[in-house]
Each structure stands twice: as structure tokens, then as C-alpha cells.
Amino acid sequence: MQTSFLAAAEIFTSSNSPPALLFLLHSSFNTPIITTITMVYAFTLPSTSHLSFQTFLTSSTHPSLPQAATTARHALRQALKAHKRLPRGPQQDAHLQTLLTTVTSYLPYLLALSNGLSSKPGDTSPTEEIEITLRTEIISAWRPTLTNPTTTLSLKQRPTTTRIQGQGLDFEIAFVLSTLSYVLNSLARIGVTRTLYASTTPTPEQRTAAIQTATKHLQQASAVHSLLASSPSFATAAHSICNNNKNGTSTLPDLDPATQAALSCLALAEATLLAVLKDDSYVAACIQARNPNDKDWMVRAPEILKVRAHLFARLCIRAAEYAEQAAAGLGSVRSEGRMGIDDDLLGYTRVLGRVARARACRFFGVDAELSGKIGEGIAWLRAAKGALGVRGAGTAAAETKETNTKSRTGLSRLKQGWMERREERRMEKDAGSRDRMEKGELGPGDNAGREEESRVIEMLETKWVRMNDTINTQLIPPSTDLLANLPSGRDIHSAPAPYKIPSLDEEQLVRMRAPPAEDDFGPGSDVEDSDEEAASVARVYTPGTVPERSDSAYY
Structure with missing residues (x-):
């Protein structure tokens, strides 16, 4: 009634x-x-492919900055992939705070790279000038x-959105x-x-x-x-x-x-x-x-x-x-x-x-x-x-x-x-x-x-x-x-x-004057990318996970 x-x-x-x-x-x-x-x-949250900033640009004043930005981006990419693989419900909801942390941690590095390319001083450390040299256009x-x-697709194609x-x-x-x-x-x-x-x-x-x-x-x-x-x-x-x-x-x-x-x-x-x-x-x-x-x-x-x-x-x-x-x-x-x-x-x-x-x-x-x-x-x-x-x-x-x-x-x-x-x-x-x-x-x-x-x-x-x-x-x-x-x-x-957009503090920028360390990760495989595409069509569950909704869950 x-x-x-x-x-x-x-x-x-x-x-x-x-x-x-x-x-x-x-x-x-x-x-x-x-x-x-x-x-x-x-x-729906987007996903992205691997990107290494060292391939596209270098820094004479802060050599470790491109690699640090790549590391922060890799953390965001992995967090987005992990979020899509979690079953809908409390597990995905609890993971949102992790995503928020990784996104807000990555943005200061992007702002530093942007300021370096445009020769603009940072907000938190105006005396710390960043010089960035662009090798090729970032893609x-x-x-x-x-x-x-x-x-965007014909009738014979599967209705899914590819990466742009x-x-x-x-x-x-x-x-x-x-x-x-x-x-x-x-x-x-x-x-x-x-x-x-x-x-x-x-x-x-x-x-x-x-x-x-x-x-x-x-x-x-x-x-x-x-x-x-x-x-x-x-x-x-x-x-x-x-x-x-x-x-x-x-x-x-x-x-x-x-x-x-x-x-x-x-x-x-x-x-x-x-x-x-x-x-x-x-x-x-x-x-x-x-x-x-x-x-x-x-x-x-x-x-x-x-x-x-x-x-x-x-x-x-x-x-x-x-x-x-x-x-x-x-x-x-x-x-x-x-x-x-x-x-x-x-x-x-x-x-x-x-x-x-x-x-x-x-x-x-x-x-x-x-x-x-x-x-x-x-x-x-x-x-x-x-x-x-x-x-x-x-x-x-x-x-x-x-x-x-x-x-x-x-x-x-x-x-x-x-x-x-x-x-x-x-x-x-x-x-x-x-x-x-x-x-x-x-x-x-x-x-x-x-x-x-x-x-x-x-x-x-x-x-x-x-x-x-x-x-x-x-x-x-x-x-x-x-x-x-x-x-x-x-x-x-x-x-x-x-x-x-938040900025890197002066202490972080000073540490990036050191030479970069060797990369410990590389681009994702095609299998990982195909898993993400399949998740957009039908969600795949692995052993040990819970169903989408619990019969006794109220949230």
C-alpha cells in the first residue's frame, strides 16, 4: 500500500x-x-593506460621529477584497475577513499610539470624554479x-568505449x-x-x-x-x-x-x-x-x-x-x-x-x-x-x-x-x-x-x-x-x-634535485587491459569474493 x-x-x-x-x-x-x-x-570511473613521463620530457633542475610523476600516475592507474575489479557494494565503497588519496597525491606532480613547461614559479615555493625540456609531445x-x-560504433561492433x-x-x-x-x-x-x-x-x-x-x-x-x-x-x-x-x-x-x-x-x-x-x-x-x-x-x-x-x-x-x-x-x-x-x-x-x-x-x-x-x-x-x-x-x-x-x-x-x-x-x-x-x-x-x-x-x-x-x-x-x-x-x-590544484611543498622539490632511480615497473600487458574492457561488459568474479549485493546488507 x-x-x-x-x-x-x-x-x-x-x-x-x-x-x-x-x-x-x-x-x-x-x-x-x-x-x-x-x-x-x-x-563510472575512467581507466587509463601506462605512461612514462621520462619518455617525453626531462628536467635539468629536478631530474627526479618526471620519474616521481610517473610513479604517482602508476599508483593511480593501479587503484583504478583494482576498483573496477572489486564487486559492487561495500568493497568498492570502501576503496573510494584510497582512490581519493591517489588522485590528490598525483595532481601536485602534474602541476609542477605544467609550471616547468610554462616557466611559471610554484605557489608554495616561488624561489624553487623548475626547468622542463620537452622531447616529444606527451600522449x-x-x-x-x-x-x-x-x-560511435556500427551495428556490427560491440557497444563499448575504447581509450581515447x-x-x-x-x-x-x-x-x-x-x-x-x-x-x-x-x-x-x-x-x-x-x-x-x-x-x-x-x-x-x-x-x-x-x-x-x-x-x-x-x-x-x-x-x-x-x-x-x-x-x-x-x-x-x-x-x-x-x-x-x-x-x-x-x-x-x-x-x-x-x-x-x-x-x-x-x-x-x-x-x-x-x-x-x-x-x-x-x-x-x-x-x-x-x-x-x-x-x-x-x-x-x-x-x-x-x-x-x-x-x-x-x-x-x-x-x-x-x-x-x-x-x-x-x-x-x-x-x-x-x-x-x-x-x-x-x-x-x-x-x-x-x-x-x-x-x-x-x-x-x-x-x-x-x-x-x-x-x-x-x-x-x-x-x-x-x-x-x-x-x-x-x-x-x-x-x-x-x-x-x-x-x-x-x-x-x-x-x-x-x-x-x-x-x-x-x-x-x-x-x-x-x-x-x-x-x-x-x-x-x-x-x-x-x-x-x-x-x-x-x-x-x-x-x-x-x-x-x-x-x-x-x-x-x-x-x-x-x-x-x-x-x-x-x-x-x-x-x-x-x-x-595543490602544489608540492619545498621539501619535496628539494629531494627531486637528486638523480632518478631505476624504474621498477613497466607498461601494463595487453591481458590486463583486456580485463578492464571485459569488466565494462560483464563483471567477472574471482574465488573468495562476495556477490554484488548481500541479502542482509543495508547501506
Whole structure:
């Protein structure tokens, strides 16, 4: 039942019902649904091939710098390969912190090489000048993850993305920075998921701490994308593609400034929605009601605190504006008409904007209900259902269409119902639903939060309609009139400044004046590279590993 335990508990707890009655309610209505409301996109991390900087450049002032940069890059490459081979779930999530450390450790070496090539002094040690001599143009290969692979291959080829070779150090730095932003997004996602969907219901303090940490990661990711979008040196990285690439493209949408600007807006939209989620008692109560391990309902019903509904609604509108701006930017990115952004990411941004607008309508409805205008509140909820694409939204247009269809033939009604179901399935696909999870598992499902929001709206609508039919009997105005007068959005987070790449300290630079040591590693074999390509199609498990999801894991 969509109304679940929460709506019934609010009614019965108002009459001081004993915990035994709440037990019956929980056992009757608690049906775990496989969704979450993370509202953070799950980016796929790229991979790269071996690169030795000693082959392309030398340093007369710091001979060990190229080798030290190669060592740091090798550590990052190995960490990315190890991460892809881990089974999805807690093992991959725990490995993200290792990836963050290796990426942030590699970036200072890239900045030192860039400063040496451009004869610029470093920030931390302006007296330590670095001289770099370029032997040949640096060529590195990375596998893009935002490019739609089906647009670059014929029907006879396997739909997978090969590595793209790019020229110049800026191409390498741009991909490393993109990897950093994807890791930060993943850390934000698992931080919220682990806390909100744990087997034990988190306290308000735990929920606040997890969301604040996730918001910090998203703001850092937005700053990284802002740097890639605004820096002139990275603006040409998308066009620094070698001519011998197999797909024949000359530009890469992953590094396009428009793509990076859109991803920066997307991170701000997600951070804004997380700020609202922190104090959203309705969502927290719905999650608690679906958790089969929760026992707090035996003592007390979920507590619904009064919220600053009008403020939260304007924040959600601003998040919707960010998401719609990101969707427009990603949709405009093309590479000679052949390559575009992956459909999953593009669909996610579009659905996230609709979820944000639906949540704004829900908070406007809460604000109206608190003011005694329950009829207007119901209209807002039906407008929210229409924004989500839920069938039977109850808007004025839908009601008129329902009246007209009564006189139609059975075939016309069947066709209309089929079209509505197809639209709803498309929305669910774009939202990021995963059908492969076990039934009853409270784990990652809907990336955009569409299913969770529709559940909250359905719960409130059922409760308010029942109250309006029995007590208030107010008229329900058309939803279209309310949607036409939505206010402007309001920012809660200021746009972060572009990310500043960390620098090597003076002590590290002094040590690199020594001659380089002999390399103890070489380029990866073709077998290792083929393993990575196979992992993108079908995940391979080795003996001793655990399955993708455990039946008893809640994270």
C-alpha cells in the first residue's frame, strides 16, 4: 500500500493508541520497496593506460621529477584497475577513499610539470624554479565514461568505449581532474546511502552529519568542474585528440567546456536538494517505515517536525533550475554529429529537475495545509504528481481527459492507458531504477529520488483527501493555476570558486634535485587491459569474493 504505516500511524497516535496497535499497523503496511533517494548520480570511473613521463620530457633542475610523476600516475592507474575489479557494494565503497588519496597525491606532480613547461614559479615555493625540456609531445590514453558508446560504433561492433589518445599535458590533467570529481560524487552518494538506509534508523544528528559531508563533496566536485569549464588551458583539451583514434573523432564530449559547466550545475542541484533532505521529516519517516529492522515504531510513531515549507519550496525550485540548466548543456554537446553525452546521464538530469519541481509543489502544499487551506494543499500535491509523470495525477487536464474518455470506446481507453504506462516506464528508466536488486532489500535504486518522492506525495494526498472529505470539505482548485504562479528559486549554496590544484611543498622539490632511480615497473600487458574492457561488459568474479549485493546488507 502506498500510504503505508506512516499515514495510519499519524492518525492513530493522535488518539494515544498503545504500541500494540502500532505493531499491527507496522506488520500490515510495512512492505520494503527497493528504492533510495540519494539524488546523486553514480558516475563510472575512467581507466587509463601506462605512461612514462621520462619518455617525453626531462628536467635539468629536478631530474627526479618526471620519474616521481610517473610513479604517482602508476599508483593511480593501479587503484583504478583494482576498483573496477572489486564487486559492487561495500568493497568498492570502501576503496573510494584510497582512490581519493591517489588522485590528490598525483595532481601536485602534474602541476609542477605544467609550471616547468610554462616557466611559471610554484605557489608554495616561488624561489624553487623548475626547468622542463620537452622531447616529444606527451600522449596519454584514457577511456571516457560520459560519451555515448552507441553513437560511435556500427551495428556490427560491440557497444563499448575504447581509450581515447590525447596530446599534451593539459589533456592528462583534465582527465585526472574529471576522475577526482567522479570520486567526490561517489563519496557523496555512498555517504548519504549508508546513513539513511542503514539497518538501524539514524538519529537526526547522524543524518545531518552525513548530509553535510556529502554536500561538501558535491561542492568540491562542482569547483573541479568549474575549473575545467573556465580555464583556457583546459578549453582546448577536448580538441587535443590524436588522429589515429579508432572511432575517428577529433573532439571529446567528456572534456568539452559546456559539459563541465553542466556538470558543475548538476552538482549544485544535488547539493541544494541534499540541504532540503536534511530536514525533510516526511522522507525520513517513509524510509523508517520500510526498514524491516527498525523497532522504534514499537515505542513511538515517526516524528513529523514542522518545516519551513515555503523556504524549502524555493530551494527546490532553484535545484530544478540548476538541473534543467545542466540538462540543456549536456544535450547541446555534440562532436561533429557523431558523439554525444550518455543517455543515462542526460535522462537523470531531466528527471532530477522534475523531481525537484515536484518536491517544491509538495512543500507548497504543506505550507497551505499548515495555513488551513487543505484544498489548495491537495491541488499542490496533484500538481507534484503531474510533474513526476505519475498516472492519475489528478490535475485539471487529467480530470478533463478522464471525463472525455468515459464516452470513448474501450479501445481508446486501452490505448490511452498504454501510453500513460509507457511514459511512466520511461520516467522510471531515466530516474535510474535498478530492477536487479533482491525483493525487499533497502538498497540503492532510484538515483533521482522519483519513486521515494511519489510515495511521500501519495501518503500525504491520501491523508489530506480523507480529512477534507470528512471534516473540512474545501474545494480543490485546478493545479494548472498554481503551477503558472510558481515563485523564483533561492540559492542556499553560493557557487564555489574554481578548484585550486595543490602544489608540492619545498621539501619535496628539494629531494627531486637528486638523480632518478631505476624504474621498477613497466607498461601494463595487453591481458590486463583486456580485463578492464571485459569488466565494462560483464563483471567477472574471482574465488573468495562476495556477490554484488548481500541479502542482509543495508547501506
